[in-house]
Amino acid sequence: MNRSLVTETPDELLMNAERDIITVQVLLSKKFYPEDMMYIPICFHATQAVEKLLKSYIINNGKKIEKTHNLNYLCKSATEIDISFETIKNDCVLLNDFVPGIKYGDDEPIVKQEMDNLIKSLNNVCDFSPIKSLRDLFKQKHQFEIID
Helix, strand or coil: CCCCECCCCHHHHHHHHHHHHHHHHHHHHCCCCCHHHHHHHHHHHHHHHHHHHHHHHHHHCCCCCECCCCHHHHHHHHHHHCHHHHHHHHHHHHHHHHHHHHHHCCCCCCCHHHHHHHHHHHHHHHHCHHHHHHHHHHHHHHCCCCCC
C-alpha cells in the first residue's frame, strides 16, 4: 500500500500543534455545562497536538513520515532518531488508545479521570526535552511566548 507522506513543514506542524494546545488550555479554563461535553473536544485537541509535535520533530530531523494518526508509530519513528523518546512511549500509547473513539465516536463516554490522564500525557510530551527544545526554537523564531 502506497501511503502519502506528510507535506507540511516542521514550522507548519508546530504552529498547528500550538493552536491545539491553546484550544486545550482555553477549554480547560472555561466552565461549560454540562462539563462532560467538553471532554471529547479537549482530548481530541490533546491527541492532535501530540501527533503534530511528533511529526514536526521527525521531519525537522530530516526524515520523511507517512500521513498517519497513529501516535505509537510516530513515537517509534522518533525513537529511531533519538532513543530517549522511549521516555514518552507510555504517554503516546495512552493517547493513541483514545484516538479512534475521539475521532469516530465510541459507545463509552470519556470520564474526567481519563481526560485528566490524557492532559497529563500531553504535558509530559510538551515538557519532554527534545520536544521542548523544538518548541523553544519555534518560539524564538516567531517571537511569541508559549505559555504552559
